Structures are given as structure tokens and as C-alpha cells.
Amino acid sequence: QSALTQPPSASGSRGQSVTISCTGTSSDVGGYNYVSWYQQHPGKAPKLMIYEVSKRPSGVPDRFSGSKSGNTASLTVSGLQTEDEADYYCSSYAGSNNLVFGGGTKLTVL
């Protein structure tokens, strides 16, 4: 199972929006609506931001949104804030009780 493809880096100015992509195949991202997104600050455990493509867990700001088209999922962060600077990882169910993560994207807030 190959890792999902994410851009290594993304950036945006405070208050702007940025979108991070996550590309897989029809066997994972394209085949199931079980894409999640995680935020990870240095030295910390990941934090769930989006699950089932576009749902937000309780407590996650609505500035974070998710979507999917074909084999590519996307995370959009609107109204960028300094504290959004972190690494972001997507994950997808890949069938037969398997999961796969993306390689991660480092988001820089300018």
C-alpha cells in the first residue's frame, strides 16, 4: 500500500485561505468516504481535524473544511491564523481493514 501523495509544503498569509491536496487511487481515497485530516505541531501527537471527508469533530473551528473529488481529497483552512502553522496529514481507509496516511504537508503562515 503506497502512501497518499501530499505536497511537501504550503503557505499563506494570515487571514487568507490555503488548500492542501491528498491524492490516492480508486482503492483508497476514490473508493471510500473515509478520509481524515490531522494537524500535528512539533513534538505533539496528531489532532483530528476532519473525518469522513468533510465532518468536523467537536471543538474544531469551522475555518477547517474538507472535500473530495475522485481520487483527490482536499483540506481548506480559511482565515489563516498563526496557530494553524503545523504539519497536516491525510489518511484514507484502503479496504480490508487497512489504512494509509499521506506523506504530510508543512503549512507555513506568513
Add this chain to the structure above:
Amino acid sequence: QVQLVQSGAEVKKPGASVKVSCKASGYTFTTYNLHWARQAPGQGLEWMGVINPSGGSTSYAQKFQGRVTMTRDTSTSTVYMELSSLRSGDTAVYYCAREDLVFGFNIWGQGTMVTVSS
């Protein structure tokens, strides 16, 4: 409160095995699947497998088949991940995580650093 508390850092020699524990508290242990993932220094997350604490069934990533064993002890609400035939590439922080949303992990352990070095 709901939490997963992992065992402490380990240093192992190549060829050895390591067993990391993850103790659950604050909820009914058998209700949620528990997953293991790892993160090598400066690298991304890598899913290793999942265990159902209720029946003990497991599913492992193909990459780790034959080298990883996940078990649970319902009397102590603890799951274990044992990785054998360690090599330097296994040096990583190992996390347990609770699947409380469909394939979404809302609760994570604090991570356990495993260093493989001769």
C-alpha cells in the same frame, strides 16, 4: 478523562524485539478499536495495524506482517504492540490511537520513542 497512556522510551539493539504498551482509561475499553502508527524522525505517519479490544482480532499493514503482534489485556485495559527483528529503520515514535469516529482517531497516546542502535 479519556486518555491513552503509553510506556516509556526504549533503546534496543538490531535484531531484538520491543513491546510497547498503551493503557486506556476513562471509557469502556472494549468499545473502540485501537490502532498503532509510527513516525520516524522528521518523517510522516505510517499506519501499522489495528486491534479490536473486545474479541482480540487484528489486522496488520502488509509491510509489518510477520514482524508485528498486537495483543490486549482486558483486565488492565491495555493493548500491546510488539515488533520483532528490529533494524535501524524502525527507530521512530510509536503511537496508539482510538478509532472513535469511522477510521478517524480522536484520542492519541503521548507516543513512545523506540531507538534501534548497536
